Amino acid sequence: MNATIVIQGVDVFHGQGAQRFHAVKQASLSIAPRETFGLVGGSGSGKSSLLRVLAGLSPNWSGSITMAGEAMPPGQRPPRAFHRHVQMVFQDPYASLNPRHTVDRILSEGLALHGFRDAEQRIRDVLDQVGLGPRFRFRYPHELSGGQRQRVAIARAISLEPQILLLDEPTSALDASVQAEILNLLMTIRQQRPVTCVFVSHDLAVIAHICDRVAVMQHGSIVEHLTADELISRQVSHPYTRQLLAASEGLSGIDPAA
Amino acid sequence: MTDASLLDIEGLTVSFPSDSGRVSVVRDFALRMGREKIGIVGESGSGKSITARAILGLVPHPGQTTARRMQLGNRNLLALDSAGWRGIRGKYAGMIMQDPKFSLNPVMRIGDQITETLRLHEKLDRAEQRRRAIAILQAVGIDDPERVYAAYPHELSGGMGQRAMIAAMLISSPELIIADEPTSALDVLVREQVLKLLDDLVTTRGIGLILISHDLPMVARFCDRILVMYRGRIVETLDAHHLDRANHPYTKGLMACLPQPAYRGQMLPSLSRDPAWEQA
Amino acid sequence: MSAAADSLIPNSRREARLIQLRIGLRRVLRNPSTLVGGILVLLLLVMAALAPLLATHDPMAQSLVDRLTPPGAQHWLGTDQLGRDIYSRLLYGAQPTLMIVILVIAFSAPLGLIIGMVAGYMGGWVESALMRLTDIFMAFPRLILALALVSALKPGLTNAVIAIAITAWPSYARLARAETLALRHADFVEAARGLGQTGTRIVIGQILPLCLSSAAIRATLDMAGIILTAAGLGFLGLGAQPPMAEWGAMIGTGRDHIFDAWWVAAVPGIAILLVSLGFNLLGDGLRDVLDPKHHD
Numbered sequence: 001m002n003a004t005i006v007i008q009g010v011d012v013f014h015g016q017g018a019q020r021f022h023a024v025k026q027a028s029l030s031i032a033p034r035e036t037f038g039l040v041g042g043s044g045s046g047k048s049s050l051l052r053v054l055a056g057l058s059p060n061w062s063g064s065i066t067m068a069g070e071a072m073p074p075g076q077r078p079p080r081a082f083h084r085h086v087q088m089v090f091q092d093p094y095a096s097l098n099p100r101h102t103v104d105r106i107l108s109e110g111l112a113l114h115g116f117r118d119a120e121q122r123i124r125d126v127l128d129q130v131g132l133g134p135r136f137r138f139r140y141p142h143e144l145s146g147g148q149r150q151r152v153a154i155a156r157a158i159s160l161e162p163q164i165l166l167l168d169e170p171t172s173a174l175d176a177s178v179q180a181e182i183l184n185l186l187m188t189i190r191q192q193r194p195v196t197c198v199f200v201s202h203d204l205a206v207i208a209h210i211c212d213r214v215a216v217m218q219h220g221s222i223v224e225h226l227t228a229d230e231l232i233s234r235q236v237s238h239p240y241t242r243q244l245l246a247a248s249e250g251l252s253g254i255d256p257a258a
Numbered sequence: 259m260t261d262a263s264l265l266d267i268e269g270l271t272v273s274f275p276s277d278s279g280r281v282s283v284v285r286d287f288a289l290r291m292g293r294e295k296i297g298i299v300g301e302s303g304s305g306k307s308i309t310a311r312a313i314l315g316l317v318p319h320p321g322q323t324t325a326r327r328m329q330l331g332n333r334n335l336l337a338l339d340s341a342g343w344r345g346i347r348g349k350y351a352g353m354i355m356q357d358p359k360f361s362l363n364p365v366m367r368i369g370d371q372i373t374e375t376l377r378l379h380e381k382l383d384r385a386e387q388r389r390r391a392i393a394i395l396q397a398v399g400i401d402d403p404e405r406v407y408a409a410y411p412h413e414l415s416g417g418m419g420q421r422a423m424i425a426a427m428l429i430s431s432p433e434l435i436i437a438d439e440p441t442s443a444l445d446v447l448v449r450e451q452v453l454k455l456l457d458d459l460v461t462t463r464g465i466g467l468i469l470i471s472h473d474l475p476m477v478a479r480f481c482d483r484i485l486v487m488y489r490g491r492i493v494e495t496l497d498a499h500h501l502d503r504a505n506h507p508y509t510k511g512l513m514a515c516l517p518q519p520a521y522r523g524q525m526l527p528s529l530s531r532d533p534a535w536e537q538a
Numbered sequence: 539m540s541a542a543a544d545s546l547i548p549n550s551r552r553e554a555r556l557i558q559l560r561i562g563l564r565r566v567l568r569n570p571s572t573l574v575g576g577i578l579v580l581l582l583l584v585m586a587a588l589a590p591l592l593a594t595h596d597p598m599a600q601s602l603v604d605r606l607t608p609p610g611a612q613h614w615l616g617t618d619q620l621g622r623d624i625y626s627r628l629l630y631g632a633q634p635t636l637m638i639v640i641l642v643i644a645f646s647a648p649l650g651l652i653i654g655m656v657a658g659y660m661g662g663w664v665e666s667a668l669m670r671l672t673d674i675f676m677a678f679p680r681l682i683l684a685l686a687l688v689s690a691l692k693p694g695l696t697n698a699v700i701a702i703a704i705t706a707w708p709s710y711a712r713l714a715r716a717e718t719l720a721l722r723h724a725d726f727v728e729a730a731r732g733l734g735q736t737g738t739r740i741v742i743g744q745i746l747p748l749c750l751s752s753a754a755i756r757a758t759l760d761m762a763g764i765i766l767t768a769a770g771l772g773f774l775g776l777g778a779q780p781p782m783a784e785w786g787a788m789i790g791t792g793r794d795h796i797f798d799a800w801w802v803a804a805v806p807g808i809a810i811l812l813v814s815l816g817f818n819l820l821g822d823g824l825r826d827v828l829d830p831k832h833h834d
């Protein structure tokens with residue numbers, strides 16, 4: 001089977017000229033259909049920068065990227081149809097919803113833009129699917145809790161039935177109990193739809209829980225590739241990964257004794 | 259370790275006015291602690307920060323604080339006016355906030371912010387102030403204290419900023435430090451270092467520490483006792499080394515919903531809340 | 539506030555908007571400055587709209603026998619030097635005042651918002667060019683530019699409006715640019731881009747709604763200044779032309795009799811004072827009510 005996401009020698013930059021910052025250096029990855037791939041690393045390691053490039057949100061990169069069979073051209077914004085297949089969920093649910101728009105409007109915008117005819121039905125379905133239901137349809141973001149907002153953001157992303165779902169630390173701004181609910185929701189979505197996910201987090205326990213394979217990033221470079229099993233049994237070789245493991249030791253998921 | 263005489267609080271309640279009358283966001287909070295490390299955990303909105311602010315007399319307007327007893331050492335906090343509170347804060351008790359970006363003054367050099375409490379509470383000449391500030395910066399693990407002393411907050415990374423905050427807190431040798439989510443804004447590795455530092459300093463200097471966080475396992479690693487808060491109330495007090503002895507379904511629920519290798523790829527148990535928890 | 543919103547669960551777009559409106563209205567009514575300001579502004583609206591019904595005399599009718607009558611039973615607020623009833627002229631005078639305010643805001647706020655948002659969103663040389671232009675217009679003292687323009691064109695209401703509007707838009711442009719710069723890379727704007735939205739749609743759909751509340755505050759505060767400028771032009775004979783009743787012009791004609799017939803100038807003067815006070819209070823109150831930093 002062909003890979004859904006292929007990244008080869010990708011460099012990502014911020015800014016131009018003398019102020020140019022090299023945020024991701026020579027990243028290479030290949031992610032299979034329906035796989036959930038984890039990206040871990042400390043803050044500033046370039047995880048979000050890479051994810052935003054994959055989402056078609058920042059054109060300032062070089063190298064080669066193929067998403068769902070289509071090559072992305074570097075240096076330019078992808079066509080509208082690209083976004084129909086690739087959707088992203090942001091870290092902070094308090095910032096990723098327009099405070100002046102109702103849930104209904106937030107969900108209808110994408111559907112209208114991509115010419116879905118049955119928008120009405122889809123909005124109702126997708127609200128059910130993320131566990132919110134029709135009561136929430138005409139509320140404003142400030143009337144929702146953090147977890148509910150993140151459900152709206154996920155609903156917005158999956159309403160277009162994308163093949164690729166990019167999740168940038170979708171649970172790190174949430175309480176543990178709400179994190180569990182969101183992780184469960186993501187697993188349900190994964191079972192119901194043929195979707196390939198990239199899941200960014202700094203929490204190894206969360207990554208080990210939901211991902212099949214993992215890439216560890218440090219200072220913009222991918223320093224190690226691991227399977228979730230290797231991560232759980234601590235079969236890691238790079239010192240930075242060991243440090244990360246030590247920092248989350250006993251925290252939860254990862255067993256210090258193993 | 260357990261001379262329960264540093265902080266003694268009983269019946270602390272904080273309320274805010276709302277459309278439907280006064281709402282208590284902290285209810286009947288009680289804590290007796292010595293020079294030990296106390297953790298307060300609970301979900302967001304459970305009243306952790308407001309409790310911390312109440313202990314330092316910093317509840318924002320129009321909040322109201324009442325308590326049956328509130329003592330720091332032999333000082334009665336209930337009898338303090340705002341000048342009295344200023345005499346307590348910084349000198350005897352201090353607070354470290356979540357994000358150094360917001361709690362450090364952006365237009366003031368780090369050195370001046372650290373020596374501010376000294377200027378407020380002690381009469382020292384500038385050279386002596388500077389000497390003490392540099393020493394404390396070194397103590398919090400900053401390698402080039404001279405540079406940091408002269409730097410502005412935006413020139414420091416998050417971890418450095420938080421260290422500077424801790425230094426500013428420590429310089430007047432307080433008896434009690436309240437750290438409200440001190441590491442939530444930091445990188446995982448930096449988080450580890452800052453917590454270790456705080457732990458060392460508090461232990462070697464014999465300072466009482468209240469560490470506030472929503473992260474139960476993290477708090478358990480650094481504290482002696484843990485108070486679990488739910489909707490403004492303490493629902494359980496735990497021995498940090500025996501989380502397995504937790505009784506309350508809320509505490510158990512909080513631990514159960516963390517991802518664990520045993521549940522890998524499976525649905526996590528979700529926390530079902532019981533209205534009775536708010537009364538108990 | 540959120541408790542009230544929780545108990546009302548909207549079932550349609552319209553209901554959601556109505557509930558928001560009700561919550562907003564309640565907040566406005568609870569705030570003393572919006573309440574007082576709102577009442578004063580409402581009074582102005584009522585005066586302008588119902589002038590023909592409320593007036594006791596024809597505002598243009600001259601009667602030289604009755605000239606400079608002090609306030610009394612026949613003429614509630616007295617008469618001017620041509621014997622016209624001041625109360626009736628005051629009512630009719632609310633119309634050009636309101637007209638100027640509305641026209642100026644209707645022209646300058648949208649223009650300023652568009653220029654500011656485009657500058658903030660596009661950045662680069664477009665931003666530099668537009669903001670330099672804004673600075674130039676901002677640098678002119680309002681009344682002096684209006685004076686120059688009106689005397690170069692032709693005195694009259696329309697030209698007064700044009701003159702004031704030209705000096706009014708830059709403040710909206712600055713405000714909109716500042717807000718747009720802050721919002722340009724907000725997550726929800728990125729999310730809209732991620733759905734496939736582009737340029738104009740993002741500016742109008744995502745950014746504009748967030749600029750509107752501060753623009754509304756700005757506009758309300760501006761209205762007081764506009765009224766004063768219009769009155770100033772009227773006073774100098776460069777605004778509304780006689781015999782039209784306009785408050786500034788009314789003061790102008792009362793100037794010669796200020797010692798023997800104080801009411802001729804004082805009555806429209808007090809009206810201008812109250813109305814601009816009203817707009818100022820309303821704007822200040824709206825800032826409290828609409829500014830998200832005040833309630834979260």
Ligand SMILES: Nc1ncnc2c1ncn2[C@@H]1O[C@H](COP(=O)(O)OP(=O)(O)O)[C@@H](O)[C@H]1O
Nearest residue numbers: 014015021023042043044045046047048049050
């Ligand atoms: N818009 C930007 N302009 C300049 N530098 C940026 C920008 N966004 C991110 N960076 C820099 O790129 C690096 C990687 O950032 P990011 O991808 O957000 O890291 P992560 O998501 O792993 O925390 C950081 O050093 C950050 O300061």
Ligand SMILES: Nc1ncnc2c1ncn2[C@@H]1O[C@H](COP(=O)(O)OP(=O)(O)O)[C@@H](O)[C@H]1O
Nearest residue numbers: 274283300301302303304305306307308309318
């Ligand atoms: N200034 C305030 N006015 C009214 N209510 C407040 C204010 N600050 C906090 N609250 C309420 O107090 C409760 C507890 O807040 P907080 O102590 O910040 O929670 P935590 O720190 O545990 O997340 C929340 O429900 C919050 O809405």
Ligand SMILES: [Mg+2]
Nearest residue numbers: 047048049168
């Ligand atoms: Mg990131």
Ligand SMILES: [Mg+2]
Nearest residue numbers: 306307308438
């Ligand atoms: Mg808090």
